[in-house]
Amino acid sequence: MEKTSGPVVVGWDASPEAHLALQQAHARAERESRPLRVVIALGDIGRLSRWADEWTRGLGDEWCEKARKVLAELGRPDLVPDLVVGTPAEVLARESRTASAVVVGAGGHGPLFGRLLGSVSQQLARHAACPLLVVRAGGVAVGPVVVGVDGSPGSMAALEFALAEGAARRVPVDALYVPQHLPGYVYWEGSTPVELLRDLEAYDAEVQASVADVLSRHPEVVAQVRTADGSAAHEITRASENASLVVVGARGTGGLPGLLLGSVANAVLHHSHCPVAVIHAPVEEEGDLPCD
DSSP: OOOOSOOEEEEOOSSHHHHHHHHHHHHHHHHHTOOEEEEEEOBSTTSSOHHHHHHHHHHHHHHHHHHHHHHHHTTOTTOOOEEESBOHHHHHHHHTTTOSEEEEESSOOOSSSOOIIIIIHHHHHHHOSSOEEEEOSOSOTTOOEEEEEOSSHHHHHHHHHHHHHHHHHTOOEEEEEOOOOGGGGTTOTTOOHHHHHHHHHHHHHHHHHHHHHHHHTOTTSOEEEEEOOSOHHHHHHHHGGGOSEEEEESSOTTOOTTOOSOHHHHHHHHHOSSOEEEEOOOOOOOOOEEOO
């Protein structure tokens, strides 16, 4: 997967999850020799009462100071977070247009700034123009990178991202494929169940061949293709218990036209036991307010 030259952007709200996100964003920026940008969303400032705007600015300044302390501990004492007007989802979606990755915690402060899991991470998973990493405690630090594959363009982009992560982290990559079964296709017009079964078997072989071809181009990564029965979301979530990272495409083969976040990605985002990367096609951008 092609990388942009943009910074690693992390959303900060002083929550414990934001600490984890900032640590991982810092490590990622160091590993890839990229700038790190810390963003604090001020919410709908200017649309509220004067008292609420002053309180919001005061809270933003407080969070800014807390971020600077963490940054100093990480060896970045000169990095100043940016206070940006707008809700976290809209601010980080704009940032994603020029970022190499956006990193957020799986949960955060609310209600003014919004909880990251549900409102913000869900919206970013739909609209981010770069890889989105949703960080949570759990998983295994040196565990494999698990990636869901189904033959769709999104899942193949996810596979490329997972292989790059596996190489950078020096851990194996576990490509998990859950074949679709006949019962869901019995009403496919113009085909008999026997023909459908053949079609599905041919598709399974095609997916595995495509995945094997991508893996062959990355001999530096220890990787395997694993097939499992059942629900893709359930199997990927289960595999996340022993993974350092799970990678999913924003949409898979089951996605309906116009559906920006697939059901598997949505379920994994909610239930994964480790950080999740959602790989989404690019979008576009806008302005900010420096932190004093």
